[in-house]
Amino acid sequence: MKRCERCHVLVSGNPRSCPLCQGDLIGDGEPGRESFPPLAAKPHPQKGLLQLIGLVTAAAAAVCIAVNLSLPDGGWWSIFVVAGILSFWLTFWAVVKKRGNIPKAILWQVALISALALVWNWWTAGRLNWSVDFVIPLLLIGAMIAMAVIAKCMRLRIQDYILYLLLDALFGLIPLILLLCDCLRIVYPSAACVAVSIISLAALCLYEGQALKNEILRRLHL
Ligand SMILES: [Zn+2]
Structure with missing residues (x-):
């Protein structure tokens, strides 16, 4: 075993430096033996x-494509469903990659x-x-579902929940504005x-309502 003079510890395996102080070790190492026990990979919860x-x-994508292929008279709407699903996964991936500022990444x-x-x-x-009829509402639905999944999977700060509240709204x-202004030819994606x-707003208020209320009151100095 190697020994650190400064920390007075024995170190097994054959490391170059002391794991505590990074200083030099004296004595003979044990090649082939790990200094630390192997860490079992934990399955992600x-x-x-x-x-x-x-x-x-x-x-969902497969069923929509199949239905669309069998009934092609209604136009190729399944493309937009697939685009919505892809936007959901893209959002999720972008967020997991840049953990730092999740709501900002989604908004961008x-x-x-x-x-x-x-x-x-x-x-x-x-x-x-088609952009206002399908793409934008499905994109927003995908983003909101992604935010809900992220809120469920990751430990978020209460500030992030406030931003989620604002983004959901x-x-x-x-x-709703597009609907009320009669800008839409096809209404159901926007209505959805x-x-x-x-x-989403109801779920946020029901599950995080008290914490959100406290945080908003604290911010407003009430
Ligand atoms: Zn040491």
Whole structure:
């Protein structure tokens, strides 16, 4: 065993330096033996939930494509469902990669994809139809569901919940304004988006209501 003169500890295995003080070790090492016991990889606690959501979204996409293929008269709406599911997973992936500022990452992604869809729609059709009818409401629904899953999977700070509250309200308001202004040809994706927003807000208030109220009162110095 190696020994650290400064810390007075014996170190097994054959490390170069003391694990405590990073200083030099004296004595003979034991090559081939690990200094630390091997750490068993713990299964991620939410892995089952993620697998379930993965399966459900894949099944939803498959069913929509199959229904759409058998009844092609209604247009190729399944493309938009698949785009919505992809946006959900893209949001989730972006958030897991940049843990730091989750609501900001989601807001950026939604703004970017919406802007691209609007420009592309205007460019190809000369007016806004499929972007406001389908892409934006489905994108907002995907983002809100992703936020709910993230809130369930990760330990969030109460400030993040306040931003989620604001984003959920904003994401419900945008399609509601479009609906009330008669900008839409096809209403049901936007109506679904308003409903998801209301459900998300209700869930946030029911599960995090007291903590949110305390935090908002504290911020407003009441
Ligand atoms: Zn030491």
